[in-house]
Amino acid sequence: MPTEPATAPLSSSGPDPRRARAVDLRAQHWARARRLVALLLGLWLATWFGTVFFARDLAHLSVFGWPLSFYLAAQGSSLIYLAIIGAYAWRMRVLDRRYARLLEDAA
């Protein structure tokens, strides 16, 4: 955060704290991006695997005329995929912008 520059002039000796700060920020950014990917891939896996694995049990439920398993396989899971990709694009933009700004401030 912007409190850092105050200590910067003292750092002529030893490892550059600005550099360390940048490395730290990049690591944070990557950790968050990875967590987002893991979360969304978990949702993706649950969607298709769950739909297929439990298809016989879900076939007795019905939504608007479709047996639930048929609906999920034909439309529902694909729409969830679309939502996953949309959410990823949106969150990553927020994340990228925030960290790009922080990194610029730190430099």
Next chain:
Amino acid sequence: MNKTAPTRADTRRYFRRLSRYYLWFTACLGLFLVALSILEKEGMPRQWIGHLYMFATISLYATIGVVARTSNVSEYYVAGRRVPALFNGMATAADWISAASFISLAGTLYLHGFDALAYVMGWTGGYCLVALLIAPYLRRFAQYTIPDFLAARYGGGTGNRGTTVRAMAVAATIVVSFTYVVAQIYAVGLIASRFTGVDFSVGIFLGLASILVCSFLGGMRAITWTQVAQYIIILVAFLIPTMWLSVKFAGNPVPQVSYGSVLPKLAQREAQLAVDPREIEVRATFRARADDYAKRLAGLPHSWEAGKVEAQRSLDLARGRNASLGEIRNAERALLAYPRTADEAARTWAAERDANLARAQPPEPHAEPFPGKTRAESDIRRNNFLALVFCLMFGTAALPHILMRAYTTPSVHETRVSVFWTLFFILLIYLTMPALAVLAKYDIYTAVVGTDFSSLPTWVSYWANVDKANPLVSIVDINGDGIVQLAEIAIDGDILTLATPEIGGLPYVVSGLVAAGGLAAALSTADGLLLAISNALSHDIYFKIVDPGASTQKRVTISKLLLLAVAFIAAYVASQKPADILSLVGAAFSLAGSTLFPALVAGVFWKRANHQGAIAGMIGGLLVCLFYMLHTNPMLGGDAGAAWFHIAPISAGVFGVPAGLATLVAVSLLTKPPSRASTGLVEHIRAPEGL
């Protein structure tokens, strides 16, 4: 455009200009359709309508190719990296929707019901992997091809240039794309010959001409703008007949919503037909025929000799008693078609037995997941469904012609949004496919089944006569009661989409439009694949390995020449109608996933992955995948009984992908960590955008 980064206002203006062009294009397409339907009413012959569609669409694609011609390296390879996300998504969707998707998928859904939904789930789910694991990082890397990324990331070889990794990635790209492109060109020939009456080979070369004018002159830039136009044609061609059927049966023009109300009616009709006494009678006839073949198979080789003598005798008899010419012809034909050796007899009779046995089965309920006599049988079907979905997803995420498009957008963010639009535009088609299958099935089950043989709809005789040797539709009165039973109908899945307008009773203009849509789907995919192959050869082999000092002008020229050569080879192979290559297209997904996916994903997400690991992973994945296919596919000399966990050979990737990943990890850990350059590259592509 000049070299300086375009401002936001520039980008927006560019986007608006493109939108305006394509809106105009769509309006012209509408006018063209209206004009044609008026001409049809005035009595223009069908043949002419087919020719007009062929001529109009092909010259449209050629014109776009001429307008977008370029010799600039960046324009030629990656369309100048300024295709807005929405249009890139549309172009990728056209790239993706192949002849198989457009023409065969609805038919597969019609024939296999719930099981075929694996294609819908798998082919769409792959885009999650593309979006989350691969595409944005390729864009951040900002080079030209997929082998580029793998070579830069893994290095190794002389000067750490990654020559080995590059060559292997090129080989994988070519094998996967080539099987795929042959199938596309084959489909082009098929559609062109059916709708314009030209010869199959002439059809292939007509289609090829339009592909070439476009990609030869303008590379990625030209094919991107052509593909957007092709997508619009595909969408219109697919939606018009489906919406018509939807209004007809459900009174609602949105098929994705309306077929929910048709589904219970279809299930009711299926249950009715399953116990209908006449249906049971026909099925019993097929079972008797299958039993007969089984008996003959058991009696080999004596039964073969006896049959041969019998066929000869009936011909002599017919000749001796001065029978009619037709009878003698039939007897002659039966003798000619008789298997020449006992081995051949074993093969043909086994096929006949299985075909008859298949037709002796009662219809499977369309919407029921994994029906089976026992729980174990049903579980096998479920596991195969899972395996197929898995392979299609990981294969999609490793197809070079799709990934290549990640390079063409202006920024990483636009790449992510572009994958979103890609899936959106694919879903407009894919969510309609199951609807079309259900609506067409309901139509055939109610309007064709139960009618009199004398009043069969005209589309049946039309499609039965297209290919007389292997009829696409055959309805034969098996039990001789003069009424069509469901079990008497044999229909080839490939005609469903093309025949939908006629099934729904629409004018011929719409049939021609659907054919033009199929042509657009095949051509757009072929464009992308040919470019992927020729770029791999010219950029990765020629420029990066053979002659790194080549001038940019020379690179583009070489690329164009290679494109021409590859296109002609592919067209030649397709004109031979290679049944074995066509059946391998499904396998291309397993191969792509097993060889390329582990190296691509580990390249971004695992810093420790190194040169040796990548090579071992690609080889390991490929070997396991190939071994399983050869080991279990009867067409390749394997034995279906040898399958592991009863998984079908098409899903070999379910073993190949994990094997490739495991080999990559194990070998990487056993060898030295990657160089600093590799680590630096990984850090660069992971960094937030905007630095």
